[in-house]
Structure formats: structure tokens, C-alpha cells
Amino acid sequence: MRFYRRFTKRQYMCLWFFLILFFVFYVEFYLYLSNTLSWLKPKCGNRNNCTNILLVADPQVLGERKEMFSFVTPFSIADSDFFLKKTYSWAYRFAEPDVVIFLGDLMDEGSIARDEEFFAYARRIYNVFMDSSPTAVKHIWLPGDNDVGGEEFDGITDQKMKRFHRAFPQPELIVHKNITFFKINRLILSIPVFKEKRDFYDTSKIFIGLSHLPLIFLPSPFVEKVFRKMLPQVLFTAHEHKSMIVITDALIRQDSQIIPVTPDNNKIYEYPLGSTDMYEFIIPTCSYRMGTDKIGYGFAVLEQNEIRYTVLWSPSRFTQLYYYSIFTCFNLLCVCFCYYCKSSKKRFSRT
Structure with a gap:
């Protein structure tokens, strides 16, 4: 059971890491690439x-x-x-x-x-x-x-x-x-x-x-x-x-x-x-x-x-920075939620 918990936590961290990589790739490469499609030569x-x-x-x-x-x-x-x-x-x-x-x-x-x-x-x-x-x-x-x-x-x-x-x-x-x-x-x-x-x-x-x-x-x-x-x-x-x-x-x-x-x-x-x-x-x-x-x-x-x-x-760089702020807030909320759940579980197990 302990191994299962460690494995799922590792999976979660990997998913989080790849989500961040995908988001950065989307903002710093894909948005620029898609923008060039509107250019005329x-x-x-x-x-x-x-x-x-x-x-x-x-x-x-x-x-x-x-x-x-x-x-x-x-x-x-x-x-x-x-x-x-x-x-x-x-x-x-x-x-x-x-x-x-x-x-x-x-x-x-x-x-x-x-x-x-x-x-x-x-x-x-x-x-x-x-x-x-x-x-x-x-x-x-x-x-x-x-x-x-x-x-x-x-x-x-x-x-x-x-x-x-x-x-x-x-x-x-x-x-x-x-x-x-x-x-x-x-x-x-x-x-x-x-x-x-x-x-x-x-x-x-x-x-x-x-x-x-x-x-x-x-x-x-x-x-x-x-x-x-x-x-x-x-x-x-x-x-x-x-x-x-x-x-x-x-x-x-x-x-x-x-x-x-x-x-x-x-x-x-x-x-x-x-x-x-x-x-x-x-x-x-x-x-x-x-x-x-x-x-x-x-x-x-x-x-x-x-x-x-x-x-x-x-x-628009300001639009990109807005995306970054929303994504950062989302991640902070996820971290706070996980920390809250972990703390609540500890208190519940003590009682």
C-alpha cells in the first residue's frame, strides 16, 4: 500500500511537470508560430x-x-x-x-x-x-x-x-x-x-x-x-x-x-x-x-x-503574461488544496 501511494504521487508530479512544459511550449512557441500564419509575403x-x-x-x-x-x-x-x-x-x-x-x-x-x-x-x-x-x-x-x-x-x-x-x-x-x-x-x-x-x-x-x-x-x-x-x-x-x-x-x-x-x-x-x-x-x-x-x-x-x-x-505579450498569471494562480491553488487535504488527513488520523 505504501508503494502504491509513492507511485501515485510520482505520477502526479510527472503530470504536473509535463503540464507546465506543455503550457510554456504553447505560450513561447505555438502562439508565435500560429501568429506567423497571418503574415503576408x-x-x-x-x-x-x-x-x-x-x-x-x-x-x-x-x-x-x-x-x-x-x-x-x-x-x-x-x-x-x-x-x-x-x-x-x-x-x-x-x-x-x-x-x-x-x-x-x-x-x-x-x-x-x-x-x-x-x-x-x-x-x-x-x-x-x-x-x-x-x-x-x-x-x-x-x-x-x-x-x-x-x-x-x-x-x-x-x-x-x-x-x-x-x-x-x-x-x-x-x-x-x-x-x-x-x-x-x-x-x-x-x-x-x-x-x-x-x-x-x-x-x-x-x-x-x-x-x-x-x-x-x-x-x-x-x-x-x-x-x-x-x-x-x-x-x-x-x-x-x-x-x-x-x-x-x-x-x-x-x-x-x-x-x-x-x-x-x-x-x-x-x-x-x-x-x-x-x-x-x-x-x-x-x-x-x-x-x-x-x-x-x-x-x-x-x-x-x-x-x-x-x-x-x-x-500580444500582455496576453501571454495574463496566461502566465492565470496558470500560476491555478497551480498555487492546487498546491494549497493538496496541502490542506494532507493536513486534514493527518488531523483525522490522530483523532
């Missing part, structure tokens, strides 16, 4: 003629100062980094990019960090996004206001700009095949020097502007200067933490059409290049800590004179 007639671009906006890896309760900071940082790394790896494998563009706000507290903190954050960014990336893939890094200043009363300084470029060194103009990517820094009103004459309608050379802050969406004299000097056919921007496409006439630039992109209306958007229109793709944040559950990665394919764009939406 833009067509590519000839892979040699296509350039796949993965767009990462506002990851804002967490710092060590802003959490309301300091004792949860290590757990918040670990979970946020884990989620970013996992969603990025799924998006990366799906998109098979030739170019990956990080559109600023890489850090949450970069602009207020001391130098040692800043470079520690930079190492975490490389660990999250560059851990298994092939060297043949181009990576382009832009600063955002949370990286170098410009938000509220936090000013931009030369020292902040220099340490960002030290952590993420590269030129302002980057060429891939027939595409020229150029960086626009609206925070300091800066664009690269480019003296060649541009023909907007010539799609043998495609110009793509990259900016953390939106441009067509938020017009200004500086934006007009960018368009007049560089004549980009396409713009990739971020900062708004939501996804939309803004279209305007490249030469007149009086009115613009705004197309919101959400998980409910997600599709593949196809546009010709070198026509009368200029396109701005505003990329959603990929961090679940930004106050929105509509998070993901932009995915664009350029083939000859056409661009195709969609968003690879990520699953």
Missing part, C-alpha cells in the same frame, strides 16, 4: 532583382531608472529583451532580408544615460538583434530622440551624437545595388551632402530617405528642403508608434493621403516608383512597452520600379 518575380527590407522601429530597450518599482526592473528588462529577440527572430526568418533598418529610439533611456550605461544598452541591442545575423546583410542604424535627446527638456548635444555614432558607426549614405539609402536627422536638421543631379522619375537609381521623425506626415521648411535637394521616391520613418502610409505628389506636395495600417486591415500594399507620387511608410513600434498592442515589424520588397509593403504583426 510580398511576391518577388526574380529574387536576384528583389531587395527585401526589414524595418525595426522604436524597440526602446528598457533602462534601469524609469520603472516605478525598482525591484521589478531586472525582470522587466529580461522579459522585454526576450520578447524583442523572439519576435525579431521570427520576423527575420520570414522576411529573409537583404537590408535591416533600425529607425531610431533604440533605447528608452539612452539620452539620459551616463556613458557606461549607454554602451551597456548598446551591447544589449547588439545581443537582441545581431546575435545570429549573417554578415552579408546590411544593417542601418538611425538615432532617435530617446537615444540622443530632443524629448521634452532633454536637449541634444554633440557628445550624445558622438557616442551614438561610436556605438553604431556608419556613413550617412549607404548604397545597396541600385538603391541609395540616406539618413535624415530632423532632430538637428541634418541631411547628407549630395551634389549629383537627381531625376525623380528615373527608377534605375532609387533614393530612399530614412528618418526617425515623420516627414510628409509633419511638414516643415526643413522637410521641404529635404525633398527639394534629395527627391526621394520612398521614405521610411517611425516615432509615432503606429503604422500608416502617407502619399503625396512629389513635386507639388500640397495635399497628402493617409492610409492607416492595422492588424484588421493588413494587406500587401503595392505602389509604382517614379510616377508622380512620393510614399512615406511609418513603421509601428516593435516593443510591447509603448502603450499599444498593435506592434510589429515593417517588411518591404523593392523590385525594379515597384515597392510592396506589409507589416509583420507581433502577438
Whole structure:
């Protein structure tokens, strides 16, 4: 009889262990796998003629100062980094990019960090996004206001700009095949020097502007200067933490059409290049800590004179954490119930 009790207890513990494993597998693998089934892949007639671009906006890896309760900071940082790394790896494998563009706000507290903190954050960014990336893939890094200043009363300084470029060194103009990517820094009103004459309608050379802050969406004299000097056919921007496409006439630039992109209306958007229109793709944040559950990665394919764009939406981490809390409470109740039954049985046997 004693052997039977020990055996049934062992069975119970094994069942409990496998239930936990199954639950973790369901949350940390199956939910991500099933989420990819809703992703759309833009067509590519000839892979040699296509350039796949993965767009990462506002990851804002967490710092060590802003959490309301300091004792949860290590757990918040670990979970946020884990989620970013996992969603990025799924998006990366799906998109098979030739170019990956990080559109600023890489850090949450970069602009207020001391130098040692800043470079520690930079190492975490490389660990999250560059851990298994092939060297043949181009990576382009832009600063955002949370990286170098410009938000509220936090000013931009030369020292902040220099340490960002030290952590993420590269030129302002980057060429891939027939595409020229150029960086626009609206925070300091800066664009690269480019003296060649541009023909907007010539799609043998495609110009793509990259900016953390939106441009067509938020017009200004500086934006007009960018368009007049560089004549980009396409713009990739971020900062708004939501996804939309803004279209305007490249030469007149009086009115613009705004197309919101959400998980409910997600599709593949196809546009010709070198026509009368200029396109701005505003990329959603990929961090679940930004106050929105509509998070993901932009995915664009350029083939000859056409661009195709969609968003690879990520699953809700808060929903997953809710599942974890319910499962943990259930297990605690089971433990308490078993302990209560065992204590009651002991009291009953004494009487």
C-alpha cells in the first residue's frame, strides 16, 4: 500500500511537470508560430532583382531608472529583451532580408544615460538583434530622440551624437545595388551632402530617405528642403508608434493621403516608383512597452520600379503574461488544496 501511494504521487508530479512544459511550449512557441500564419509575403518575380527590407522601429530597450518599482526592473528588462529577440527572430526568418533598418529610439533611456550605461544598452541591442545575423546583410542604424535627446527638456548635444555614432558607426549614405539609402536627422536638421543631379522619375537609381521623425506626415521648411535637394521616391520613418502610409505628389506636395495600417486591415500594399507620387511608410513600434498592442515589424520588397509593403504583426505579450498569471494562480491553488487535504488527513488520523 505504501508503494502504491509513492507511485501515485510520482505520477502526479510527472503530470504536473509535463503540464507546465506543455503550457510554456504553447505560450513561447505555438502562439508565435500560429501568429506567423497571418503574415503576408510580398511576391518577388526574380529574387536576384528583389531587395527585401526589414524595418525595426522604436524597440526602446528598457533602462534601469524609469520603472516605478525598482525591484521589478531586472525582470522587466529580461522579459522585454526576450520578447524583442523572439519576435525579431521570427520576423527575420520570414522576411529573409537583404537590408535591416533600425529607425531610431533604440533605447528608452539612452539620452539620459551616463556613458557606461549607454554602451551597456548598446551591447544589449547588439545581443537582441545581431546575435545570429549573417554578415552579408546590411544593417542601418538611425538615432532617435530617446537615444540622443530632443524629448521634452532633454536637449541634444554633440557628445550624445558622438557616442551614438561610436556605438553604431556608419556613413550617412549607404548604397545597396541600385538603391541609395540616406539618413535624415530632423532632430538637428541634418541631411547628407549630395551634389549629383537627381531625376525623380528615373527608377534605375532609387533614393530612399530614412528618418526617425515623420516627414510628409509633419511638414516643415526643413522637410521641404529635404525633398527639394534629395527627391526621394520612398521614405521610411517611425516615432509615432503606429503604422500608416502617407502619399503625396512629389513635386507639388500640397495635399497628402493617409492610409492607416492595422492588424484588421493588413494587406500587401503595392505602389509604382517614379510616377508622380512620393510614399512615406511609418513603421509601428516593435516593443510591447509603448502603450499599444498593435506592434510589429515593417517588411518591404523593392523590385525594379515597384515597392510592396506589409507589416509583420507581433502577438500580444500582455496576453501571454495574463496566461502566465492565470496558470500560476491555478497551480498555487492546487498546491494549497493538496496541502490542506494532507493536513486534514493527518488531523483525522490522530483523532
